[in-house]
Amino acid sequence: MAASPSAGPGRGVLDAGFQILEAVSAAPEGCGLSQLARATGLAKATAYRLAEQLVALGAVQRVEQRYFVGERMAELGRHWQAAPTLSRAVQRPSRILAAVTNSTVAVCILDAGEVRLVSGLKGAEFFLGTIADPELIYRTALAQVLFAGRADNTVPPPTYSATEWQRVYSGIVDAGMVSVDHHKLIAGICCAAAAIRQPGTCDAAAIGCVSLSQQFPPNLPGLVAHAAREIEKNLR
Structure with a gap:
């Protein structure tokens, strides 16, 4: 059974959200819900809830039933500085x-x-x-x-x-x-x-x-x- 985002130290909602982003960014052809749950170790219901929250924030975009990196992440990335x-x-x-x-x-x-x-x-x-x-x-x-x-x-x-x-x-x-x-x-x-x-x-x-x-x-x-x-x- 997959752990919930709050289970154990370092497995808070923020950590789980970043796991969603990492899984999506590693899938150029998009990440379906089952694939998202497997990649993050989250329950499908939890993965879906967090992914949809990230969609609402613009950090992830959903095209039909697949998730991709959102425009907001690209905008934030343009302001990243190496040092x-x-x-x-x-x-x-x-x-x-x-x-x-x-x-x-x-x-x-x-x-x-x-x-x-x-x-x-x-x-x-x-x-x-x-x-x-x-x-x-x-x-x-x-x-x-x-x-x-x-x-x-x-x-x-x-x-x-x-x-x-x-x-x-x-x-x-x-x-x-x-x-x-x-x-x-x-x-x-x-x-x-x-x-x-x-x-x-x-x-x-x-x-x-x-x-x-x-x-x-x-x-x-x-x-x-x-x-x-x-x-x-x-x-x-």
Whole structure:
């Protein structure tokens, strides 16, 4: 017999409601009532009652006899921030870096091994989104610094052998946690990235500057590293 939403610690109505949302979001073709009850472990009557309450709130939509994610959840999701504190701390240093270099600036974190944009200026989302090969992102200066800044930084990122990563990692450490791409990844594009140390956490963060200059700006790594230090001051 399925447990009621109030049975046992941590199994309140709110928990059960989120279980409904998780089950619905995991079913792109919609979730019927029986499927909903099986996925959540709730009684059919309870699953139906909670699902209909979520429909009334706009968090779930019902099409015939199947439930889908509602418009209200999509609207709330658009306001989600990957790292709110970091996002506030990077605003002024990022704007100054973008203005001084006339370049694209991106601040990223690692989220479950994926490079996630926290804040970007002058087309950062477009640049990261147009890298054709999804594995190519791990070859960017930004990704290299992020993986070098992890707690388990000796583990190679995807696409790297252990020997290659050790060479790349050593170079980043020797450069003061800065990585530089001299037109190697994409012709006509150079990039410099620096690690951002966040107090009280080992979470990896980095700021990168992408320039379309045919000649690699000689002061670009220093400017990016300076922006990273300013962000760290803001975080403190």
